Amino acid sequence: MVTLYDVAKSAGVSPKTVSRVLNGDGPVGKATRDSVEAAMQALGYVPSSAARALRSAKSGLIGVVSGAISYTDDNPLLAGLPEIYILRGIQDVLDEKRLTVLLTDTGGRADAAPGLLNTLARHRVDGTIYVAPFHQQVALPPPTAVSAPLVVANGFADDATSAVVPDDYTGQRVLVDGLIARGHRRIAYLQLPHALLATQHRTRAYEDAHRAAGLPLDPGLMIVADRVDDDAEARTATLQHAIAALLATSPLPTAICCGNDRMALAVYGMLRARGLRIPDDISVAGYDDYRLISETLYPALTTVALPYREIGRQAARLLTEPQSGTRRITVPGPVHWRDSVTTIT
Amino acid sequence: MVTLYDVAKSAGVSPKTVSRVLNGDGPVGKATRDSVEAAMQALGYVPSSAARALRSAKSGLIGVVSGAISYTDDNPLLAGLPEIYILRGIQDVLDEKRLTVLLTDTGGRADAAPGLLNTLARHRVDGTIYVAPFHQQVALPPPTAVSAPLVVANGFADDATSAVVPDDYTGQRVLVDGLIARGHRRIAYLQLPHALLATQHRTRAYEDAHRAAGLPLDPGLMIVADRVDDDAEARTATLQHAIAALLATSPLPTAICCGNDRMALAVYGMLRARGLRIPDDISVAGYDDYRLISETLYPALTTVALPYREIGRQAARLLTEPQSGTRRITVPGPVHWRDSVTTIT
DNA sequence: CGATGTCATGACATCGATGTCATCATGGGT
DNA sequence: ACCCATGATGACATCGATGTCATGACATCG
Numbered sequence: 001m002v003t004l005y006d007v008a009k010s011a012g013v014s015p016k017t018v019s020r021v022l023n024g025d026g027p028v029g030k031a032t033r034d035s036v037e038a039a040m041q042a043l044g045y046v047p048s049s050a051a052r053a054l055r056s057a058k059s060g061l062i063g064v065v066s067g068a069i070s071y072t073d074d075n076p077l078l079a080g081l082p083e084i085y086i087l088r089g090i091q092d093v094l095d096e097k098r099l100t101v102l103l104t105d106t107g108g109r110a111d112a113a114p115g116l117l118n119t120l121a122r123h124r125v126d127g128t129i130y131v132a133p134f135h136q137q138v139a140l141p142p143p144t145a146v147s148a149p150l151v152v153a154n155g156f157a158d159d160a161t162s163a164v165v166p167d168d169y170t171g172q173r174v175l176v177d178g179l180i181a182r183g184h185r186r187i188a189y190l191q192l193p194h195a196l197l198a199t200q201h202r203t204r205a206y207e208d209a210h211r212a213a214g215l216p217l218d219p220g221l222m223i224v225a226d227r228v229d230d231d232a233e234a235r236t237a238t239l240q241h242a243i244a245a246l247l248a249t250s251p252l253p254t255a256i257c258c259g260n261d262r263m264a265l266a267v268y269g270m271l272r273a274r275g276l277r278i279p280d281d282i283s284v285a286g287y288d289d290y291r292l293i294s295e296t297l298y299p300a301l302t303t304v305a306l307p308y309r310e311i312g313r314q315a316a317r318l319l320t321e322p323q324s325g326t327r328r329i330t331v332p333g334p335v336h337w338r339d340s341v342t343t344i345t
Numbered sequence: 346m347v348t349l350y351d352v353a354k355s356a357g358v359s360p361k362t363v364s365r366v367l368n369g370d371g372p373v374g375k376a377t378r379d380s381v382e383a384a385m386q387a388l389g390y391v392p393s394s395a396a397r398a399l400r401s402a403k404s405g406l407i408g409v410v411s412g413a414i415s416y417t418d419d420n421p422l423l424a425g426l427p428e429i430y431i432l433r434g435i436q437d438v439l440d441e442k443r444l445t446v447l448l449t450d451t452g453g454r455a456d457a458a459p460g461l462l463n464t465l466a467r468h469r470v471d472g473t474i475y476v477a478p479f480h481q482q483v484a485l486p487p488p489t490a491v492s493a494p495l496v497v498a499n500g501f502a503d504d505a506t507s508a509v510v511p512d513d514y515t516g517q518r519v520l521v522d523g524l525i526a527r528g529h530r531r532i533a534y535l536q537l538p539h540a541l542l543a544t545q546h547r548t549r550a551y552e553d554a555h556r557a558a559g560l561p562l563d564p565g566l567m568i569v570a571d572r573v574d575d576d577a578e579a580r581t582a583t584l585q586h587a588i589a590a591l592l593a594t595s596p597l598p599t600a601i602c603c604g605n606d607r608m609a610l611a612v613y614g615m616l617r618a619r620g621l622r623i624p625d626d627i628s629v630a631g632y633d634d635y636r637l638i639s640e641t642l643y644p645a646l647t648t649v650a651l652p653y654r655e656i657g658r659q660a661a662r663l664l665t666e667p668q669s670g671t672r673r674i675t676v677p678g679p680v681h682w683r684d685s686v687t688t689i690t
Numbered sequence: 691c692g693a694t695g696t697c698a699t700g701a702c703a704t705c706g707a708t709g710t711c712a713t714c715a716t717g718g719g720t
Numbered sequence: 721a722c723c724c725a726t727g728a729t730g731a732c733a734t735c736g737a738t739g740t741c742a743t744g745a746c747a748t749c750g
Contacts, residue, residue, distance in 0.1 A: 001402075003706055019708060027727050046466045050398035051706035054735045057346075059395065061447075061468075067501060069433045082427065088414045093451050100464055102406075103448040105436050119445055121391045188479075232640055261741045262641055269643030272617055292637070295577055298614030348736055359700045364738060372697055396736035399705045694749085701742080706735105713730080719723090 002043045022047060053124055062099050062100020063120030064090065065113060066131035067106040081290060082308050085296035086131050086153050097320055114141040127319040129153055135165055137195045153315035160326055164314045167332040168201035171304040174287060174335050176209035183344030184255040185215060188246050188330065190225035192259035220249050226259055243270045254283060254344055260302055261286035261293040268297060279342035289336055299339035307333040347388045356384040367392060398469055407444050408465030409435060410458060411476035412451045412589035427653050431476050431498050434657020442665055459486040472664040474498055480510055480542045497658035505671055509659045512677040513546035516649040520630060520680050521554035528689030529600040532559060533591050535570035537604035568597050571604055586609065588615050599628060599689055606631035606648055607636040608686060613642060626686035634681055652678040
């Protein structure tokens, strides 16, 4: 390994001067700088961040705790994508600031967190972002003696911890307001389980939108159509029942809001199996804007984007641009109107 | 920060003894070990991997270069998922060995690699895994003075670099053999662009399967139905044309192999828009086993799994369990037979 | 019973950077 | 002509671990 001392010797200067060239600390003469840089080039010098970290207590690492990698196939409902987008937002910001991500994965087990935080502490990360798989309250281990700043993304912990969460209410509200504006009067809502915070916020938005428009709320149109823990077949069956119940109402709904795009994908198939055309007979909307689904479905799916990337960005900024005190940020996501929704004249 | 010296003082032993307890090097008396461990507990000691790395030249970090994070929405064709699964396989192995992933992302630009490798070198990673977004030859920057061992996953570089790649030939071959065994005689093949190595291998497999069964090869059934660089609409149009061409042949094909699951998803919609039932009128198969698509589609999609997770595992093992010389490993993936394929009697 | 080996432990140097403080020109201000 | 701020550079200690070598206490062996 070429060290800073080798560079110094080769350039005929002191180690400290090389350090100054490297970090732009003190002033360095033009000629000296050039010869140092030439020496670094010639020797193929690569600074050791271990040594730097040891001396200056800055590792240049940001720890990330997430299930982005492992959730991918454990839970197809979530499919890991949200966390990937959040990671991407984090990268956006950290790249600019020349920080590197030290990634640890929960492997889907919530009790993995303490061990992972310990690993991050060993590496003396300059800060940690804890990424929740979906909008929820997370339980953090008690802050140890070694506590770099910590931010929760896509969830929140307690009042002493900064957090960034999606604005579920506004997303659903804008969607339903938009459907009403497009002439829909009987709008069904196939919900995700009520245990999800997102469902609670979105349900309130669905109801508020109806109230604001002076429309009645028909309980027959609001059905929980997914489960959390079951296997794929049981979940399909749950959805089948919901669709059957919906199509038994009269008059038929003209639009169906689905809890997420994945549900919408299944709904497409089920409606068509019953001979219904989308959007001519019935409009469909999703949630999440999984572009893999929403753009590929035929017709393309109207859906609400969750601003995951922006959540990641905000979290990274919160962490790296020291603010005063603890903050909680709510990030709204736009509705993408596509061909699966028609206007009723 | 609590250091090893604090622990030593508190336990009344020398720093070196604490180090021995930590690493299990030399022998340590039972009583001494207990008091040291108690002191570590009490003080909340967390070892500094920077100091350890500096002294012993082992960082406990494995660098990963991939586009897993950034590809996610830049290129819906690939959608990042393959790389996520590969990462997962890597994690499987590294977790066991108590190594941590230092993740750097190409941001979708191939020319980002040299800079990323330099970042990894600064952190003195114990090894590097270069993850290719799809099966291809990758161009690595010239090995610098600082070269930890490197392995390419899901691609290959040159004869001096170990690599792990998927077995595209066998996957497609088993699929087409299986379709023929199920009575299909006119099997269409909607290919991905020929520029992809995967397409070349799979096309050979498709042809070999026909030859082996004594079936004629109809060029009208082999259509390139996707493009690499175009926007979503142009790609949909390309696929539409392919479907139209296919349905103009006589007799109609009884099965369609798609280049990937995403294409199969679109094909479902297009066939149904033309009034064809799946699988009654025509069977459909995909490739990749994106479970998000393959398990959710209705009916569920028959497809070939790409063994991404296993590729990641093998790559991590290749890196961390030093073998003799350079190796190249080919990993096969199984066919998942689901309801989108019917047997012709 | 002395030689020898193993166990248990400590002293000290060292890994490769940076922080602190000192040194020595140089040049502008008065 | 003198003072002092500023620029350019270096000497030296230091960050927190581990590698090397040394030491003393026992146990074992011929």
